[in-house]
Amino acid sequence: MSERVIPEGGRKRRRPTKQGSVLSEQLIVETALRLVAQHGAEALSVRRLGAALGADPSALYRYFHNTDALLLALADEMIGRAQEGWRATGDWREDLRSMGLRIHACYLSHPQAAVLGAYRTTGRLHETRAVERILGILRSAGFPDAFAVRAYHAFVDQALAFAALDAAALALPKAAREADEAVWNSVYGRLSADTHPNIAAAFPLLAADMRDSGYPFALELMLDAMAALRPAAAEA
Amino acid sequence: MSERVIPEGGRKRRRPTKQGSVLSEQLIVETALRLVAQHGAEALSVRRLGAALGADPSALYRYFHNTDALLLALADEMIGRAQEGWRATGDWREDLRSMGLRIHACYLSHPQAAVLGAYRTTGRLHETRAVERILGILRSAGFPDAFAVRAYHAFVDQALAFAALDAAALALPKAAREADEAVWNSVYGRLSADTHPNIAAAFPLLAADMRDSGYPFALELMLDAMAALRPAAAEA
DNA sequence: ACCTTACGTCAACACCATTGACGTGTAAAC
DNA sequence: GTTTACACGTCAATGGTGTTGACGTAAGGT
Incomplete structure (x- = not known):
């Protein structure tokens, strides 16, 4: 053909x-x-x-x-939707945070499609724009290029990885999702303090915390660490 | 039947x-x-x-x-293998690091099963053991329970999320994987400095960095941030 | 030695992505 | 205004997939 x-x-x-x-x-x-x-x-x-x-x-x-090309187009469309209306504030931490949370939220709003596309490199319009923006935030925050690149990589993969993980859980067939959620009470809530002292001690806190995504906190930790590694010369 | x-x-x-x-x-x-x-x-x-x-x-x-049950059995087998022979050293950072890297590496060695299993809660033997161990590392490092729980959640989800992300890329049909890798040179390497100044400036570093997983660096950042938030009373 | 039945096999079903051949309607060329 | 070229929607076929019901045989309990 x-x-x-x-x-x-x-x-x-x-x-x-x-x-x-x-x-x-x-x-x-x-x-x-x-x-x-x-x-x-x-x-x-x-x-x-x-x-x-x-x-x-x-x-x-x-x-x-082929179908793969179609999937890439879907993935790019979603990246585009995540960035729609985003504006830089000039505060690098705030800008990275909002970008990360937007990506996460957007993928979660289309869980089924997120699972298909979150881990692809499309090289399409919306994707290159996102890469350019995030790199720009880091470089103009004063991080040297070598660090900015590693930080970019960690940041983007963290956002996409959590998005895919949380989306995948949402996209599960209803029966499987409910079974997985029930495990927290039916298994972890009943473990003996003898064999699993740490789980037993922390269980109420644990069960409450596992209901939400771990991403916001993980993102905050990453931003903390980046801030601590930022060159003194660049501090405001 | x-x-x-x-x-x-x-x-x-x-x-x-x-x-x-x-x-x-x-x-x-x-x-x-x-x-x-x-x-x-x-x-x-x-x-x-x-x-x-x-x-x-x-x-x-x-x-x-059905095949889903088979893949879950594979995933369970892998959790077991990831922890085989693991020993706590007593240094909380080192223990978290080795646990995270083991999970990541083990899932990557069987990408197909990893993709399906990484976001399920099985409540089975190997899983509860891993939860107990990680919580134990954090609690005996002196983190208060409320923080230990949030940190546990962020840590585990990050390990699984990166494992799933990287595994998914590996699990791609060969043609698709190669196409994704080629995009870095064929698209990102050719973007003009006028429209994409940051990508153009950082490209060589970027292309080199994107070849490997972003997980080890992201993990290190997370450990840095946790160390900074560790109560002064607990410091050795 | 007899039954029961677990379990390996077979054949069939419904779905999948992909492709080569075909003809029609469109838009450009004149 | 007519002609021509070919883009693109359609059809039919190929070789893959997971899954299931029927069937017979050999294994184990008695």
């Missing part, structure tokens, strides 16, 4: 499908996200997406090289 | 397969892990696992309710 996909820029002949939809990369991405939001991640297949679009499944291959 | 699976305890009639293997839950788990380790994530399918065992694929359903 040599090359089936035409880049979105040069599309002219928009022929409607039998059922009347006019396809586009954008429409496909939006429909896919909607499909996932409504019926869960496992509902995303080429066949079902084709049906939801009112088109033959194989028509998608005119827009995306 | 009512109930096809017999719990491992009550198995008596071990009939060899046509090709002579004698199946067991343990053998299946081991073979699956070996399959994944040797031939990559894609090699793990019921059919291929059956072939590797010298048995009809459907025989597996006599041992596991």
